[in-house]
Amino acid sequence: MEDFDYIIVGAGSAGCVLADQLSADPSCNVMLVEEGRSGDTFVINMPKGFGKTLSDPTTAHFFPTVRTREDGAGQEVWVRGKMLGGSSGVNGMVWNRGVAADYDRLAELAGDQWSWQHMRRIFNSIEDHASGASEDRGTGGPIPIKSHPAPSPLLKAWLEAGRAMGLPVKADHSDPRQEGIGPLQWNIDAKGQRVSAAKGFLRRARQRPNLRVETGIRTDRVLIEDRRAVGIAGVRDDGTPVEYRCAGEVILSAGALGSPRILQLSGIGGAEDLRSAGIPVALDCPGVGHHMREHTLVMMNWRLRNMRDSSNNQFTGARLLANVARHVAGRNNTMSYGSSEAAAFVKVLPESERPDSQLMFAPYSLDPSKGLAMESEPGMQVYAMTLRPRSEGHVLVTSPDPAAMLAIDPNFLADEYDRRAVVGQFRFVRQLMAQPPIQPFVTGETSFTAAAKSDDEILDLFHRFGGAGYHATATVRMGRDNSAPLDGRLRLRGIDRLRVIDCSVFPEMVAGNTNAPTMGMAMRAAELIREDRRTESKKTV
Numbered sequence: 001m002e003d004f005d006y007i008i009v010g011a012g013s014a015g016c017v018l019a020d021q022l023s024a025d026p027s028c029n030v031m032l033v034e035e036g037r038s039g040d041t042f043v044i045n046m047p048k049g050f051g052k053t054l055s056d057p058t059t060a061h062f063f064p065t066v067r068t069r070e071d072g073a074g075q076e077v078w079v080r081g082k083m084l085g086g087s088s089g090v091n092g093m094v095w096n097r098g099v100a101a102d103y104d105r106l107a108e109l110a111g112d113q114w115s116w117q118h119m120r121r122i123f124n125s126i127e128d129h130a131s132g133a134s135e136d137r138g139t140g141g142p143i144p145i146k147s148h149p150a151p152s153p154l155l156k157a158w159l160e161a162g163r164a165m166g167l168p169v170k171a172d173h174s175d176p177r178q179e180g181i182g183p184l185q186w187n188i189d190a191k192g193q194r195v196s197a198a199k200g201f202l203r204r205a206r207q208r209p210n211l212r213v214e215t216g217i218r219t220d221r222v223l224i225e226d227r228r229a230v231g232i233a234g235v236r237d238d239g240t241p242v243e244y245r246c247a248g249e250v251i252l253s254a255g256a257l258g259s260p261r262i263l264q265l266s267g268i269g270g271a272e273d274l275r276s277a278g279i280p281v282a283l284d285c286p287g288v289g290h291h292m293r294e295h296t297l298v299m300m301n302w303r304l305r306n307m308r309d310s311s312n313n314q315f316t317g318a319r320l321l322a323n324v325a326r327h328v329a330g331r332n333n334t335m336s337y338g339s340s341e342a343a344a345f346v347k348v349l350p351e352s353e354r355p356d357s358q359l360m361f362a363p364y365s366l367d368p369s370k371g372l373a374m375e376s377e378p379g380m381q382v383y384a385m386t387l388r389p390r391s392e393g394h395v396l397v398t399s400p401d402p403a404a405m406l407a408i409d410p411n412f413l414a415d416e417y418d419r420r421a422v423v424g425q426f427r428f429v430r431q432l433m434a435q436p437p438i439q440p441f442v443t444g445e446t447s448f449t450a451a452a453k454s455d456d457e458i459l460d461l462f463h464r465f466g467g468a469g470y471h472a473t474a475t476v477r478m479g480r481d482n483s484a485p486l487d488g489r490l491r492l493r494g495i496d497r498l499r500v501i502d503c504s505v506f507p508e509m510v511a512g513n514t515n516a517p518t519m520g521m522a523m524r525a526a527e528l529i530r531e532d533r534r535t536e537s538k539k540t541v
């Protein structure tokens, strides 16, 4: 048996943090196994490079879902990062911790170790905030955070439209009360480069002799003996089978779609689910792959009067080349910015005591019939997400073959609350876009959404054109109650020395984007693992 104390599967937002934090103790031997390859290329590092990486099978996983959209795209396909850095290497770089109340709710559901008191300290230690330290902003950490260096007149007008509606206008979104409108923060450095989890955490850790990093290996199963995880089995991308064994713990950090897949392929899941996929049951654990929550996302486009206010013509042909050249020369421009530039956290439902929806502003408008392509006319876009959706979907394996497609059903809008939220978002965004400060810039909502007026028409539009916010969670959730697959320290109930630590573990959604919460959760999980290790070694002395 090899002498690994920890084998971590998946080098994404969580896996990179864990590899760094656990290997910081020189007495621990750590192995990190990733299916993808390098997360350090020019295109990955350039923020708007995601236009390319998200459609490239060498840098992205593609997961078709059971949903069919009528926007010409057909089946809705979910994309995830496949590289050192995982989805933090392809994402929109919006940095959002979530709010105090979310973590206190997590503490209620899974244990006091997740309360805001702990998590605020953790986030402050991760950040290097360009706006300086405060109670809710950190400095000196491995992830640089900054806001838009040169807000455009259109962006400013959007913020003023929010003010005209009575929203607090904020300089940044670190205030844990969340409600208000303001420019977004990004995990992008001063030179305009993406800082993924690999860059922030793994790069420094790779210098250590006690960390081994293996790429190009798909993990298919956890090896289990006497109800104890003893290693992993998988396959190299040239088809060679591999097995690694460890004396310590196996940690799955393969993401909210990848980790339940590995568990189910290992025979850990609902007995009925496993039998219908033809997999022998090692542990009947019905929560695995179920209770999935995902942000619903609806895009609304507005036609702008002038192309100078829109970025729609900046991403093709000679302009694209010139923008890339300027970015390379160190001059921040649209290629150096995150996917969205500002956000409003708002209440669209009358009963809400805190924001229930997140509205995102982008100075470009995607053509709904063409995936990631821009409209040819000048446009801007507002995306709306329901912050704490209640509908639950699933992700299930369909066969013992690890390469077989998953059955992913988001089950969007199954819950009445989610339907009311989507309708409320449409009406709120239209009211916002009708405010005097933004009116000089726009000629109106485009025909893509404008015809949807009644509640039923809006819901129908969502079913035809709406989709996921790329933030799926809860597929291997933690909880105090035994129906949750994981306990509050992220240990799998029923199998020793096996944890899951990634976006799957949040039982409910943290209100906002999920990259920072996943990194923060992994950092806190590393503290819990170290505590458990100390307790165990005292017992054996």
Ligand SMILES: Cc1cc2nc3c(=O)[nH]c(=O)nc-3n(C[C@H](O)[C@H](O)[C@H](O)COP(=O)(O)OP(=O)(O)OC[C@H]3O[C@@H](n4cnc5c(N)ncnc54)[C@H](O)[C@@H]3O)c2cc1C
Pocket: 009, 010, 011, 012, 013, 014, 015, 033, 034, 035, 036, 054, 079, 080, 081, 082, 083, 084, 085, 086, 087, 088, 090, 091, 092, 093, 094, 095, 096, 217, 218, 219, 220, 253, 254, 255, 256, 258, 259, 262, 339, 470, 471, 502, 503, 504, 513, 514, 515, 516, 518
């Ligand atoms: C397109 C997109 C845009 C997003 N935009 C934002 C944003 O702007 N802001 C934000 O906060 N959040 C954003 N998110 C969400 C955020 O990036 C994720 O929630 C977060 O990165 C999840 O981290 P994770 O560690 O759970 O999984 P991931 O980061 O996805 O990491 C999982 C890793 O495991 C690897 N893996 C999977 N299966 C296996 C296997 N069988 N064997 C070996 N390795 C495996 C994968 O290749 C991957 O590297 C976005 C996500 C996407 C996909």
